[in-house]
Amino acid sequence: MKRIGILTAGGDTPALNATIHGAVTRANQLRVEIVGLIKGFNCLFNPRVPHVFLNPLFQNIPELDPTKGGTLIGSSRDYVDPERKNDLDLIMGRLSQLGIEGLICVGGDGTLNGLQPLAERLPTVLAPKTIDNDLGLNYPSEPDEMVRVNDPAARGGFRYKTAESRAVFNLDQIVNYVTPGYATAVYVSASGVERIRTTAESHRRIAIVEVMGRHSGYIALGSAYGRPDVILVPEHALDLELLVERVKQIYDLQKNVVIVCGEGIVDEQGRDLGAESRTTDPAGNIQLTGAAEALRARLIQMIGDRYFQLYRRGESAREAIFTRKVGHTQRGGRPILFDRFYAAQQGACAVELLIEGRNNAVSVLQYNQAKGFFVEGYDANRFRDRWGLIHARRMHPCMYDPHLMKPSRMGIDYLTPIFGDAIGEDDAEHMRQTLFAAGNLTQPYHSINTDVNKRIRFLAGPP
């Protein structure tokens, strides 16, 4: 294999450049050219296929910096529809014209689904990424437990859910223990929670901090490092009575409460709190907005003004209870060491998988107590359920204690290997040296897009 294409698809993460860097570095050693395809699958629909040579003469281009967040080749949420054979033929023709013999897609579960039709025609592999940490399996047989129910409102007329699991599993069995981007997202979320705390303390307030993750509660679980009082995850339906009781107990004691809620939390009937309208993005994901606001409205109603007035801690529930979203800061900025290190290894492994002829494989990050973390290839087919679909992994319910509303023992054991040594000395040093650099006040931000743009090439020359 002489020339490989690489693209980054779906929502970005801080570790994408690290993955690309790992892939390109390995490709240099193997004397393989890597072509970066601009803006994910989107570029394949463009007859001119905008692209960048990432390692001319087997040297990395200088713009490829593994410590920079985002992706130098851009990303989009476009996907290839397997039913549109015509599109697929055109795409294959374009890739062949470009001399691409293998493709690395850096993405999550949506990308893994999306690349399936391509893998039938061209050697294609996945290097995982997602802050949601939802690409993987809690244990290898998990896809077999999927059940599908008729739902005319759902895409394709079916809704898929995991059946009540009878599996006993331990952490060593997790497939793709953690995805690049997750550690940095947790770092940002936990720091946000820590910062909200002191202001809630000073003003006797109840803060609800919403974190991302879609229907997977991993980011919410990891935010436990910021020591919130209560964590709510999508995998356990909200128990409002219990929550109100717990909030009052804590408030009575310490005059402030910090609640973290995952954006995908559901009510007792299993309805998304944060998705009043079922808007979806191009990949068909429900867009979740407003779980924290919906929760605030319920707490205001159930706790009432009188409770706050009684203790002279506020005029009204509306004033005392406030929400903040950590938002896209979770997805941006410099990746912390854990993400950089393993993302690069997974990128390198993706190149090896292609060279070894392992079509439709995923470079997963595994963990076991004896070996620690290690990267290996895993057949994508093993992620599919019996209908051929790949689903987002949900945090296993046993990682969370619904009574304490905190990580369970298993959840703590899950988090510890990731975060024990996640921040590098250089991460702290970077902040010390760069945040308040005097030049920041005088020099405008120089976007990587400006430089990469000068390197973009097209299949059919200029328009």
Ligand code: F6P
């Ligand atoms: O999948 C990553 C993610 O950040 C989710 O956690 C979140 O729900 C979604 O993407 C937000 O997407 P967008 O950036 O398109 O609003």
